[in-house]
Amino acid sequence: MDETEQKILNAAIKVFASEGYGGATTQRIAEVAGVNEVTLFRKFQSKENILRAVITRNREIILKILDSVLQIEKEEDIETSLRTLGRGLLKVMRERVNIMVILIAEGRRNPEVAVILESVIKMVVARISEYFEYQMKNGKMRIINSRTAALTFLSYICHMSQLRGVISEDILGNDEEEFDGFVDIFIKGILNAEEKK
Amino acid sequence: MDETEQKILNAAIKVFASEGYGGATTQRIAEVAGVNEVTLFRKFQSKENILRAVITRNREIILKILDSVLQIEKEEDIETSLRTLGRGLLKVMRERVNIMVILIAEGRRNPEVAVILESVIKMVVARISEYFEYQMKNGKMRIINSRTAALTFLSYICHMSQLRGVISEDILGNDEEEFDGFVDIFIKGILNAEEKK
DNA sequence: TATGAATGTAAGTAATTACTTGCATAGAAA
């Protein structure tokens, strides 16, 4: 793909994420991309098309990255695996929050976008669920709904990444430390050992 | 406050949430509110002012509702308390997702909005943390970072509510059942009893 | 009945904005 197109798409991601699709102007996107506004229309014909390109091209990338991140070493102990997995996902989110923000925000008004968000979530949930199923079969994990576990894990990662884009660190604490704390809770729960018989 | 103003603000919440601030038109807001567009300007002078009114007036309401929801019965067992609390929060979110969506989406471009989102999150996190601290002191809970626990709890609720606005139920499962599953994990963790010594 | 406040209606204004056209330029390749 084209270098100029890439610059435009990268700019569009930033602008869409911060201004929303409706608030973003093609002028501003061109400015951020460092190209002439006309070039942007020559490449993509319309603003709607830019959104489409941003979403579809990044769908591939996100799915690919997620797929590599989701290579979970099944024989490792759960805590280590989940920490590795979580850090990977957090990294993806940190680099790609903007796209997730666009997907979630724009999905509400654009069914085309909603479908893609759905496919991404579906894939990640399926992969993580599958891992949990395996651990249950091997008796390493209690028998619970694997989807629930996957969603619990994911929701922490997604929501924290999202909040970090808006509110300050002193309310949310340090990224990595907080995540370690989360994994600890996720794995062992919050109850005092002696309380649970 | 005024009945017409209220109609306008309610309409504005819907339109801002689905179209984003930039994508929302005053014409559309007026249409949804069932009033004339001019009335809307007579009451609020500008579109920006409508957003401000939506946010500030709802800040009070949200804080008040949250405050009543957050009346946690400290002597009850943790599981019951958290289930009650979670259901309350989920209900608030179900009724007020739109406002949370506006807060999160608009907070990225509007510092005024970000500040308010921050104050809401801060208050909720503080209240839940406080409850956890109490339970730790009484030995009902392991000693962990109370903020981490609060954020874990909250992120599930917020993120699930948000996703439910965009993607279909068959990926996310039934609202209440899933939440019960989450509480179970949150409280007991995912490890098999015999595995944790 | 008369008055006044709140709303509707119609029309318009000025700015913005997505998108177009025509031409100039620069650089790579032939």
Added chain:
DNA sequence: TTTCTATGCAAGTAATTACTTACATTCATA
């Protein structure tokens, strides 16, 4: 050198949109 392709630049168009003004209507209350 010539040709071709990608981009910039200047100008413009048509639609939308936030916001205004002037006047008509409704309806409760004095």
